[in-house]
Amino acid sequence: MKNIGVLISGGGTNLQALIDKQGSVIKSGRIVCVCSNSASAYGLERAKKAGIPTKVIRKNADCGGDINEFSHRICGYMKEMNVDVIVLAGFMAIFGGELLNEYSGRIINIHPSLIPSFCGKGMYGLKVHEAALDYGVKVTGATVHLVNEIVDGGKILMQKAVYVKEGDTPETLQRRVMEEAEWIILPEAVEKFCAGEV
Numbered sequence: 001m002k003n004i005g006v007l008i009s010g011g012g013t014n015l016q017a018l019i020d021k022q023g024s025v026i027k028s029g030r031i032v033c034v035c036s037n038s039a040s041a042y043g044l045e046r047a048k049k050a051g052i053p054t055k056v057i058r059k060n061a062d063c064g065g066d067i068n069e070f071s072h073r074i075c076g077y078m079k080e081m082n083v084d085v086i087v088l089a090g091f092m093a094i095f096g097g098e099l100l101n102e103y104s105g106r107i108i109n110i111h112p113s114l115i116p117s118f119c120g121k122g123m124y125g126l127k128v129h130e131a132a133l134d135y136g137v138k139v140t141g142a143t144v145h146l147v148n149e150i151v152d153g154g155k156i157l158m159q160k161a162v163y164v165k166e167g168d169t170p171e172t173l174q175r176r177v178m179e180e181a182e183w184i185i186l187p188e189a190v191e192k193f194c195a196g197e198v
């Protein structure tokens with residue numbers, strides 16, 4: 001059984017999907033802690049409701065804006081909680097250094113597009129769906145991948161396509177990509193990873 005640490009920044013619907021699928025889809029791991037880089041992230045409430053320990057580590061307020069210190073503190077918390085696998089579930093901060101080195105090959109991210117489209121630095125959250133609509137693609141989706149030093153550049157573990165509909169707004173498209181892709185493939189990929197199948 002792998003210990004999973006989840007990093008969030010906001011609403012935490014992907015975290016909720018992971019919590020809800022524990023024991024059914026996710027059988028080879030369990031969530032042992034949730035860490036947020038924002039004190040107001042609603043995902044913290046979701047974790048508390050599920051009885052999962054939480055911690056807030058903010059780059060500016062707690063680490064003086066120092067990215068290495070930020071990485072060091074998150075890494076320290078993950079180790080303290082005996083985390084084996086880290087899942088970035090809507091984590092909007094970039095980190096490198098210690099966390100990436102210590103957990104190399106054991107950090108999983110969900111991105112709301114079909115990588116290599118609409119990804120990389122500055123492409124996160126609603127911006128991804130705005131870019132997809134601006135480009136006029138008819139199919140988009142979500143990707144679960146391993147994290148390396150290149151933003152959204154690690155090995156792809158799973159992808160699912162979602163149709164863009166006439167009249168979609170970034171918000172309606174974001175919701176459909178979450179419902180039809182993210183909340184399904186993230187728990188599936190986490191299970192496969194924890195089970196050693198990928």
Ligand code: GAR
Binds near residue numbers: 182
């Ligand atoms: C999700 O759509 C996730 O894929 C995206 O942010 C949203 C977070 O929602 N992540 C990224 O854009 C990372 N580059 P949630 O907090 O409700 O899970």
